[in-house]
Amino acid sequence: MIPSDDLDLKRALEALPRTVEPPGDLWPELRSRITREAAVPERRPRFREFHWPEHFEPRTIRIAAGIAAIGIGLTYLAAATRANAHWMLSQWEVQRGVPWARANVAQDSLLHAGAVVQTSGREAAVVAIGHIGRVDVRPGTRLRMIRATATDQRLALDVGQIGATVTAPPRLFAVETPSGVATDMGCSYTLTVDSTGASTLLVTGGWATFDERGREALIPQGFRVVTLVNHDVGTPVSERSLSRRVAPFPGSAKLMYADLVALYDAGDHSDSLVTRLLTDAQRFDAVTLWHLMPKVDAARRARVYDRLAALAPPPPGVTRAGVLAGSTIMMRLWWEKLPGTLPITPDVTKRLWMLWLKAASWL
Amino acid sequence: MAVRRNGRSVSDDAVRRAQAGDPDAFEAVYRAHTGRVYALCLRMSGDPVLARELLQDVFVRAWQKLGSYRGDAAFATWLHRLTVNVVLMRWREDGRPGAADPGERALDNVHAPSAPPGLRLDLEAAIAALPPGCRHVLVLHDVEGFAHKEIAMLLGIRNGTSKAHLFRARRLLREALDR
Numbered sequence: 001m002i003p004s005d006d007l008d009l010k011r012a013l014e015a016l017p018r019t020v021e022p023p024g025d026l027w028p029e030l031r032s033r034i035t036r037e038a039a040v041p042e043r044r045p046r047f048r049e050f051h052w053p054e055h056f057e058p059r060t061i062r063i064a065a066g067i068a069a070i071g072i073g074l075t076y077l078a079a080a081t082r083a084n085a086h087w088m089l090s091q092w093e094v095q096r097g098v099p100w101a102r103a104n105v106a107q108d109s110l111l112h113a114g115a116v117v118q119t120s121g122r123e124a125a126v127v128a129i130g131h132i133g134r135v136d137v138r139p140g141t142r143l144r145m146i147r148a149t150a151t152d153q154r155l156a157l158d159v160g161q162i163g164a165t166v167t168a169p170p171r172l173f174a175v176e177t178p179s180g181v182a183t184d185m186g187c188s189y190t191l192t193v194d195s196t197g198a199s200t201l202l203v204t205g206g207w208a209t210f211d212e213r214g215r216e217a218l219i220p221q222g223f224r225v226v227t228l229v230n231h232d233v234g235t236p237v238s239e240r241s242l243s244r245r246v247a248p249f250p251g252s253a254k255l256m257y258a259d260l261v262a263l264y265d266a267g268d269h270s271d272s273l274v275t276r277l278l279t280d281a282q283r284f285d286a287v288t289l290w291h292l293m294p295k296v297d298a299a300r301r302a303r304v305y306d307r308l309a310a311l312a313p314p315p316p317g318v319t320r321a322g323v324l325a326g327s328t329i330m331m332r333l334w335w336e337k338l339p340g341t342l343p344i345t346p347d348v349t350k351r352l353w354m355l356w357l358k359a360a361s362w363l
Numbered sequence: 364m365a366v367r368r369n370g371r372s373v374s375d376d377a378v379r380r381a382q383a384g385d386p387d388a389f390e391a392v393y394r395a396h397t398g399r400v401y402a403l404c405l406r407m408s409g410d411p412v413l414a415r416e417l418l419q420d421v422f423v424r425a426w427q428k429l430g431s432y433r434g435d436a437a438f439a440t441w442l443h444r445l446t447v448n449v450v451l452m453r454w455r456e457d458g459r460p461g462a463a464d465p466g467e468r469a470l471d472n473v474h475a476p477s478a479p480p481g482l483r484l485d486l487e488a489a490i491a492a493l494p495p496g497c498r499h500v501l502v503l504h505d506v507e508g509f510a511h512k513e514i515a516m517l518l519g520i521r522n523g524t525s526k527a528h529l530f531r532a533r534r535l536l537r538e539a540l541d542r
Contacts, residue, residue, distance in 0.1 A: 009533055009540075012486055013505040019398030020405055022418055026397075027390055030419050034386065034426050 111145050118142045119160070129153055129173065133166035146176065157199075161192040165205075179227040180212030187221070197229040202239070210234070217291060218335065226262060235291045237261045238284045246280045257281075261288060264295075274300055278307040286312040286338045293323070293331070312338050378438050382429045389429075393422055396439065400446050406502045407450045409491035421449045447503065447517055454495065489539040497532035500525050505533075 111117070117125055117137055125137040132153065137143055141160025147153070153168070156176040165188040166173045173184040178197030182189070187206025193199050201210050202224040210217045210225050212233040217225050219236045227234040241257035260277050274296060281289055289308040296304055301324055314323070315337045318330040377395075380388035397418065404417040425445055432441050490498060499518060503509040504525075509517070511525045518525070 006533055009536060010505060013501075016486065016506055018402060020402035021398050022401040022415060023411070026415065026419060027393055030393065030422055031386060031390070033419060033423050034389070 113145050113147055115145045116142065117145075129166065129168075132168035132173065133164065136163040138162065157191060157193050159193050159195060161190065163190050164188065177227075179229045179231070180210050180233055183209045183211070185209060189219075199227045201225050201227075218287075220287060223287060224258075226265065228266065231265065231267075232295070234265045235261050235288055235295070237288050240284055241282075241288070244282075246276065257285065264292075269296075271300075274303070278303060281307060281311060283311050283339060290331070290335060290338060294326070298324075308334075375434070375438070378429075378432070381426075382432070389422075389426060392425075392438075396442055397422075399439070400442065403443070403446050403502070403507065404450055406487075406490055406506060407447070407499055408454075409493070409495070409498055413453075417446075417450055417453060420453065421446045424449055443507070447507075451499070451517060454499075485540055486536070489536050492539060493532055493535055497528045497535060500528035501532035501536070504529055 111127065117127060119125055119137055119139050119141050121140050124139055127135040127137060127143070129135060130148075130153070135143070135155070138161040141162060142158040143160070143162060144156040144158065146156050151172065153173045154176065155162075155174075158178070162175070164173070164175065164184065166184040167186065168184065170185040171183055175182045175191055177191065177193045177199040179193075179199045182191050182199070182201050185207050187203055187208050189201055189203045189205075189208050191199065191201050199210070201208060201219060203219045203221050205221055207218065207220040210219060210227060210233055212227055212231075215233045217227075217233045217236055219225050222239050223236040224239060224242070225234040225236045237258045241261075244257045246255050246257050246260060257280055260273060260280070264273055264277065277292065278289070286308060289304055289311065293301060293304050293308065302320075305320055305323055309320075312334075314330075314334050318334050322330045323334070377388045377391045381392050400421050401414060401418050404421065405411060405414040408414050408417060421442075425442060428445065432438065490501065493501065496518075500514055503514045503517070504511065511522050511529075514520075514525045515522045520528075
């Protein structure tokens with residue numbers, strides 16, 4: 001019978017003998033090979049032996065190479081980040097000058113949390129912030145070290161002036177003042193605190209934020225914000241407006257545009273002042289008006305919108321009704337189209353970066 | 364426990380003594396399993412001369428690796444798996460030859476007591492004449508009872524490829540037997 005389908009064939013195959021005697025007795029030859037090639041069998045391993053596969057498929061090799069490449073990349077990245085975090089943790093170092101320093105300044109000039117650097121009227125100092133930047137401590141300044149961790153480098157400026165240059169990721173470096181907190185977003189700036197505790201933040205590169213009482217001002221390069229103690233965060237104003245004289249204003253004959261902004265921040269919310277702020281605004285004052293929008297009352301908000309829209313037309317997706325209703329998404333979209341501003345870092349990016357820094361610091 | 368193969372029996376004790384390095388005990392192991400191992404070598408290689416070499420290689424390898432046998436499975440199962448590995452390793456080392464037609468020689472030394480002689484000899488010759496990839500899958504699946512997943516792992520191929528080989532092998536076998 002010849003098998004004609006799979007079933008018959010399968011039966012025939014299953015019926016094949018399981019044993020087939022080899023021709024002749026191979027044992028003598030085998031015994032000599034055993035004694036020649038392997039005199040003693042391998043000892044029983046205590047644990048299960050690992051054997052490399054005797055043949056690697058190309059696909060397996062490609063996968064293994066990919067995994068190895070990813071592993072090497074991650075290890076390199078973690079090592080680089082960890083080194084950076086390590087430097088952040090390496091505290092503060094006085095590089096030059098002889099400041100009148102108090103508390104916790106070690107012999108090697110490292111500054112620990114709680115240390116105070118206080119310069120007299122003739123002294124200056126430079127504090128290195130690990131590898132991420134430096135702080136120039138100007139004469140007559142009192143600076144305290146608050147915290148130095150992988151994800152939070154924090155100082156407190158009680159009085160005086162510092163110049164900070166930071167190349168760290170956004171929101172890693174912050175300086176507390178009596179009137180708010182200046183947070184670096186990758187920039188250089190000058191921060192001054194006067195004897196009343198009022199802060200003046202002037203951004204000279206990149207951009208920074210200043211926040212107080214839950215309100216945050218975004219300050220791009222070339223802008224300045226003044227914040228008084230126990231007041232809301234100030235309104236950023238362009239450096240060009242510091243010396244731009246405006247038409248005579250009741251009670252003050254010689255005023256700059258920045259003075260109008262300062263008056264508003266100080267509490268003068270009169271209609272005449274708001275009108276003057278809007279009519280005297282120029283294109284580079286768009287940032288100022290953008291910050292003014294949520295500060296003014298609802299009745300004046302439409303006027304601010306119209307003036308800002310005239311100076312810097314809103315991008316697609318930003319509507320008058322939406323902005324007047326207080327849409328933060330629309331305000332953010334508009335911000336990124338204002339002249340001289342930089343994109344706002346999304347929260348998720350910041351969180352992921354902080355998580356990575358923490359993870360790298362544990363390695 | 365006694366293991367009965369090929370009309371002979373070998374006890375676990377013989378395996379244990381062989382593990383301790385006793386060649387006489389290993390001879391008992393060899394004689395108990397040689398028929399099964401040779402049948403597998405012959406069908407997988409399709410060449411009786413090569414099958415003789417493979418048989419020796421299997422038992423040399425078994426002697427060397429006896430220490431790693433821990434008794435988790437039956438010794439016959441362990442040896443069977445070792446045989447498949449040795450045959451496939453030789454096949455790879457030789458650049459995967461076997462496309463040559465060793466079918467006639469495969470018939471020379473086949474002595475089986477039970478199956479209808481005409482059909483069995485035709486079938487053995489037809490198996491030996493199969494292309495090696497198809498032959499390996501057919502022998503492992505239809506004769507030795509391996510699953511496609513196991514065969515895929517052993518041969519380093521995909522599951523589907525194993526099934527395709529089996530389908531082709533059966534078709535070729537039917538064509539060969541119909542002639």
